[in-house]
Amino acid sequence: MGSEAMKITLKVWRQPNSKAEGKFETYQLDHVSPDMSFLEMFDVLNEQLIAEGGEPVAFDHDCREGICGMCSMFINGRPHGPKQAVTTCQLHMRSFKDGDTIVVEPWRAQSFPVIKDLTVDRSAFDRIIAAGGFVSVNTGNAVDANSILIPKDTADDAFAAATCIGCGACVAACKNSSAMLFVSAKVSQLALLPQGQAERENRVIAMVDQMDKEGFGSCTNTGACSAECPKEIDLSNIARMNREYVRAKLVSK
Amino acid sequence: MSNKLDSKIPAGPLAEKWTQYRSTVPLVNPANKRNLEVIVVGTGLAGASAAATLAELGYKVKAFCFQDSPRRAHSIAAQGGINAAKNYQNDGDSVYRLFYDTIKGGDYRAREGNVYRLAEVSVNIIDQCVAQGVPFAREYGGTLSNRSFGGTQVQRTFYAAGQTGQQLLLGAYSALERQVGLGNVKMYSRHEMLDVVTIEGKARGIIARNLVSGKLERHFGHAVLLCTGGYGNVFYLSTNAMGSNVTAAWKAHKKGAFFGNPCFTQIHPTCIPVSGHYQSKLTLMSESLRNDGRIWVPKQKDDKRHPNDIPEEERDYYLERRYPAFGNLVPRDIASRAAKERCDAGYGVGPSKMAVYLDFAYNLKNKYGRAEASKHGIENPDDATLIRLGREVVKEKYGNLFDMYKQITNEDPYEVPMRIYPAVHYTMGGLWVDYELMTTVPGLYALGEANFSDHGANRLGASALMQGLADGYFVIPYTVGSYLSKEIHTKPIDVNHEAFVEAEKAVQSRLDQFLNVKGTKTVESYHRELGLIMWNKCGMARSEEGLKEAIQEIRALREDFYKNVRVPGNQYEFNPELDKAGRVADFLELGELMCLDALDRNESCGGHFREEYQTEDGEALRDDEAYRYVAAWEYKGGNDWGLHKESLEYENIKIAQRSYK
Known part of the structure; x- marks a missing residue:
């Protein structure tokens, strides 16, 4: 509560569809609250991208309380990020530090083909x-x-x-x-x-x-x-x- | 009263209506069932159970969900439990009592016939779920365990830790997938229904959009079942999933299905408070916590002390004070209003001052700690021992909820009281249906939260799961036969029929409209703005003045939406922003109808609280003379709706002022 806003650099996997080539794009967010969830940070990024005339990042999510199983981000080399026993939607930015660079990829598996960006077919x-x-x-x-x-x-x-x-x-x-x-x-x-x-x-x-x-x-x-x-x-x-x-x-x- | 509304409640004594109905409803023989196609939209508890059961009976079923798998439907997030009149605890429960509690809990605005049937089939639900392998909580002897929920004085709630919805949904999902594997259900995941197709007044199919390819599809069905959940997300912030929406129900409404009691929304008392402007949803802390958590605020206004430093005598356990008979287990609408009352009066806690404490310390130590100590033969245990022992029990009962709370707030509820505040949770209103769950469009049904039927003006805890599964497993398999038995001569209609073509064209032009605005504001920003209007003026407290303002504000916002919204990308790709645009556009229309309904109902009842109509001590003041009816709204185009009233007759229950004192 009331904690300092953080600056976060995101490297996000962007891939228009299952057939296209993908690549990492880098985004800068300057006012990330530690109380935000990881997905709320993506909401903020997407609003920013849309406002700039860009394409928002597609990612799967629904209940945002860790039970539906829809969210699926591979964060800094770990599914659902650095914390134990937590889904991406329940991961909060207080688990990161000001100035961090975070790499976000989709689930990588042949049996889970990418649909778009961070969304895969399960x-x-x-x-x-x-x-x-x-x-x-x-x-x-x-x-x-x-x-x-x-x-x-x-x-x-x-x-x-x-x-x-x-x-x-x-x-x-x-x-x-x-x-x-x-x-x-x-x-x-x-x-x-x-x-x-x-x-x-x-x-x-x-x-x-x-x-x-x-x-x-x-x-x-x-x-x-x-x-x-x-x-x-x-x-x-x-x-x-x-x-x-x-x-x-x-x-x- | 309207002659357009026939609730089709069977004649005869209450306790025999359903038995009588089932014994006389026309049947469809197995050979004919194979030629009849049923479309099921939504795969939560109602949809998955209906799709599976109809397929078991031999119907050809097509099921649709917008998520990537039917298992994701938001029923999965239900925490506390499911009610059933099993009377396993021998504490005086019965079908009649569950029926009575539900009608009373709903503040006498639900139909007797429907609710009695719900209570009757509740017992079958538990049997069915156990047979499927749903791992409910059990006692050491191997029997099923129960707990209490609000608005009742018996223990009739079955549960699986704090994730009962998940376990029930996975049970229904596995039954559904079994039928998918057998080829009896064709499953369409990542598909969204965007219109109902009607031919000669009957529902004959849907237009759906494949959310991956973006293409529109036409699907024929002899009957269409909408099991698409509630519309709480009209408030933007709610405990609903991000994708929960009113679109399917709204399209049906615009095609002739009346909308019942749209203003009846449930504000759940125990949710984690809002923490910032970026907040995307609110998280519920199960009502089951009120079994052991005591709700309080400081007796002193704007008390800045840490809650653990506030001595017992300086705490106001306001629910126990105001409602001694039910205490912390009063129904949700009452608990929510009481929290709002304390916060508005300046006694709120936490950074926003819009929260109250839910405190486990007393029962952790005194109830569970002492019980464990005596079980282990520890005499004169000290506080530390009691807390250690009690903590283990509390962990087993509510562990996942406590973990979730800590993860979100960074505070440990084993050590400090939870901070909670009411949040939008459920909508009792929905598509008007008759006893057979059919809407005012023949062949179009609504099940579960999508219909209005069983909870009146306030739903009791652990009754949503019960209703969803009752409708899907045990009601619709009988009632749909009543309609389909007359459809056995209807051959599948070619989807090139002009009705399908026209419906698809309308859907297409709406998608084009969203994409072509090319404005500057995000869909999200409109949704957020609508949510604020709804929460402030059609939320926990409503007034004539506020509702009239809200209607104007919503109209202006809607107009602005079609001028300035920006939907990026195109139709023929995976485009979640486009999906969301359609849902928010529908919420922008629904919001107006909700305010209209709230304005029409010049009384307070259940979750609908009009500030002008309250008793001296701030309780809801019903007007049974004038408003003992279901408000069923007919869409007439533009901003125009017509009201039809279905009078509620109570032949078995004596209507009384609801009292939990």
């Missing part, structure tokens, strides 16, 4: 969920909710995996652009719960197959995905998915 994630990230229960089929007793620890573990926001930071962080953390979070949630048992084997096989089809790379075991995940999805989910996959292959008919 529809591959939807297709992976469509392949098996669900319990096949039509509306109206359910039994009374309390007839399925789930130990609190199990429910908590399933919930922890289910908090994934599908932003794709894990893919952007990985040098192989692997989607294992994203896929394993959904596989884990449903493998842990009794409701997920009927399709347990089919699910993991179908989702992994789709993941490979989308061109995501293999797991490197370096753990960058989990370290950079804004929701701190645990690396042990990947181990669980691997176990689930092997188990499914062994037990499948």
Whole structure:
């Protein structure tokens, strides 16, 4: 509150569309409040660009409270920037210093083609969920909710995996652009719960197959995905998915 | 009363209406369902659940969302929970009680029939979500956990930490994606609906714009479902997502769908206060925090002391003082007005003085700290131990909210009280629909927050998720059959039909208009200006004078927009500024209708507070004689609207002055 305005230099990736060549452009902002969010700084930049007759920077964003998973900036070499467990929209400028130069790129991954500037196409994630990230229960089929007793620890573990926001930071962080953390979070949630048992084997096989089809790379075991995940999805989910996959292959008919 | 409005509430006793309806509504056989196409616009709780369920039934579904994935819809941000009359806590809950609380909470401006149905199907929602693998919070014995929300005296709220909306939406999204995978739903992400196409008075499709290529597309449907959320962003600053908009509903309105109670907006009492002029949105702190957070301001005006230095006896816990029966858990409209009253009177806190404290210290230490100490057999625990133990419990209950608060304000709510102030959160108003959720345009439906139907003049906490899913999973799958059973002979209409061509032409000329102004002011600046007018004159307190001024100001702003707005780029590219221009242009029209509606309603009720109509102690003063109706506005072109009134009949509930004292 009432803190000094900062001067910030931004180097932003500009690319008109998926087919065009991209390049970095440099912008200067002189009155950045430390209480601003990173995206609000981009709002200010865009208003400035429009006023000057230029083209605003296209970036994805929606809820601006860290839950929709739409924002996706690669900031100084890290997805969602320097802070732990924070999405770009919840990153505030007080995390930077007066005079800083900040480099902003889109998610870099073959399976996430750039649409424009900092906006990428993450529809591959939807297709992976469509392949098996669900319990096949039509509306109206359910039994009374309390007839399925789930130990609190199990429910908590399933919930922890289910908090994934599908932003794709894990893919952007990985040098192989692997989607294992994203896929394993959904596989884990449903493998842990009794409701997920009927399709347990089919699910993991179908989702992994789709993941490979989308061109995501293999797991490197370096753990960058989990370290950079804004929701701190645990690396042990990947181990669980691997176990689930092997188990499914062994037990499948 | 208007003869154009038929709410189609089934006859018979309240508790049997829905059962009776379901048992007698015409059905569509499976073979015919395969030939019937349904368009679903919006993929939040209402849209995703409707699209998935209709596809399961065998209809051919096309679903649209403007975000990059259906999973992003703003339902995802709902925090606190979802109500259901399960009575798992054995604390006296029932379908009737949930129905009663909702009608009363809505200040007697909702329909009995709709609300009773909502309460009835609430129990099925929880079952369905659990079956899908939604990881609700549980007790050690494995049963589901509940908590309290405002305006009720039972614990009927189911939750998943502070991210219940996320978990419910991901459940509905996975059901939707399952149908996408099976080929029963065709999903159109990054598509925005820009008009409804009507032929011979019936909704027959939409014009949508592919937001990546910029091209316009024509889509036919035997029925069109708008599940496009609320219009709180008309205030610019709100807890809505940046993209939340009224465009789909507004286009429908201009094609003949009446707009119900547009002025009924919900100002949520517990949001993080505005910190600067660059502010793009406001962040909610869940109502569930009022279970354990106590709201107060200093008793002394303009008290500059740190909150932790203000002794207990010099604090005014004004909600507990004014409303002893419900205390901090009064409904949202009441809590918001009470906060405004204290701040306006000069007792506000924080740099802007437009905030009050939400303080967890008491319950952290005394409620949870002591309970934990006794659980662990610690006798005579000191304060430090109590705080340490209590902190763990509070962290488990509200951890993600506390983290979010700290990230935004740089203050630690475990150590100092949160500063909160009311902010626009939800719109009870929306497209007028009948019992079947059909608008006044045959074949055009509105579900979830996009319709006006269930919350009257004020929505109770944890009821939005309930309504969205009730409409999508359990209501529309039955009611749409009533219409589609008569459409089985309608062959898909060629999109080269002149109605489609004309509608597309109109959309095209509007896009050209935005791009051709080539003025100097940004779309954002207009939106901000509109928001200020709305907040100051059609916000928490409204007056005849202010509303009349607002209408003139909005008209002038709208005129200026079409003269001086600057929309960069062109149509045939990914152009978020162009998308935003269309949405803001629609808000500039909606704002006027909201003021008109607020001006018409010469009473105070729920979230609608007219300064001229209040009791001696500042409570809302309803006028049931004159205003016990739904205001359904018909668009007549230009600045002209006609008012139709749907009288609200209460056959089961005795209307009373709402009291939470």
